[in-house]
Amino acid sequence: MEMNITKWLTVGASAWVVISCVSFPDAQNAREAQLTQLTHVAAYGIDPQLSINKNDMVREYPVDKIAAHTYVIHGPLGYFSVANQGFMNNPAFVVTAEGVVVIDPGSSLQAGRMVMKQLRKVTDKPVTHVFNTHIHGDHWLANQAVLEVYPNAALMAHPEMIKGAPGRAEEWVNLVQTLTEGFTAGTRAHIPTVAIGDGAELKIGGMTFRIHAPRDAHSNTDIMIQVLEDLVVFGGDNLMSKRLPRLDDATFKGSIEACRIAADLNAKRYVPGHGPTGGVEIVKAYEAYLTSLYAEVKKHYDAGKSDFEMKDAVVAKLKPYADWANFNDVVGKHISLAILEIERSM
Numbered sequence: 001m002e003m004n005i006t007k008w009l010t011v012g013a014s015a016w017v018v019i020s021c022v023s024f025p026d027a028q029n030a031r032e033a034q035l036t037q038l039t040h041v042a043a044y045g046i047d048p049q050l051s052i053n054k055n056d057m058v059r060e061y062p063v064d065k066i067a068a069h070t071y072v073i074h075g076p077l078g079y080f081s082v083a084n085q086g087f088m089n090n091p092a093f094v095v096t097a098e099g100v101v102v103i104d105p106g107s108s109l110q111a112g113r114m115v116m117k118q119l120r121k122v123t124d125k126p127v128t129h130v131f132n133t134h135i136h137g138d139h140w141l142a143n144q145a146v147l148e149v150y151p152n153a154a155l156m157a158h159p160e161m162i163k164g165a166p167g168r169a170e171e172w173v174n175l176v177q178t179l180t181e182g183f184t185a186g187t188r189a190h191i192p193t194v195a196i197g198d199g200a201e202l203k204i205g206g207m208t209f210r211i212h213a214p215r216d217a218h219s220n221t222d223i224m225i226q227v228l229e230d231l232v233v234f235g236g237d238n239l240m241s242k243r244l245p246r247l248d249d250a251t252f253k254g255s256i257e258a259c260r261i262a263a264d265l266n267a268k269r270y271v272p273g274h275g276p277t278g279g280v281e282i283v284k285a286y287e288a289y290l291t292s293l294y295a296e297v298k299k300h301y302d303a304g305k306s307d308f309e310m311k312d313a314v315v316a317k318l319k320p321y322a323d324w325a326n327f328n329d330v331v332g333k334h335i336s337l338a339i340l341e342i343e344r345s346m
């Protein structure tokens, strides 16, 4: 937080006002907390908790209401870039009677601040819980922005994510900062502490959140969250729509199975990790991509072809998906990964 404290000191230097309602996520660091309380003043007017330089927040994206209590901010489809300010996932929230449950607040402190600002246009209720669908930093590095306003929010994730994130967080922090040319500077990893696994069910403010954790699917740390009352499923990156993911941590078989599990939940609305929300057809479309790619690669592999030799034929087979974002960038890699998976299964 050094950078932001410096900034707050600068903007707040002329008005040393203690604002008692501001609290700080990193409670163990009393000095930082004290500094923040002294300097986090209403320098920009309206709301001290969001009194930030506009350069410290991703540009605003609309909030889409997709069910009675459920809202999604659909992020851009590309990969981290200067143009998208490192924002590319689908942060979401569910407003319950007791408080707000946030799902995957985004990729950076700056993305999360935008999400929190939009959330507050919908409700004044506090954020009590945050679900992180998996270990990839584009989904959870914005936990910091939630804690900035609601330091007591419970951060929840798959136990393997909690175990694995400390070793991988820096890599993600640096990646998004590099690819945005420093826009996300100041972002720090706040790793979830509450483990939730397959079959867990949480009742929060009259809403039921059921966890489905498919094995070896997108990242080996995946949870999908079913909101029973709203007939909504948050698939994390097990579901994709009009956009293809990196599958470096995935298996095709596990990803296909995750799509089947999701489809069987008979939800009305499926929220993918990236791309537009839709009905079960988006689940079927992504499953069909994975299934066709794997089957086609297997066919050519069995005929003795190398990845280079089979690429044109596989790409031709995948024509229905050629307009999905990232297709040209990732399809070659997906073919190589499918070959490795075929070889491992032999």
Ligand SMILES: [Zn+2]
Pocket: 134, 136, 218, 219, 237, 245, 273
């Ligand atoms: Zn991912």
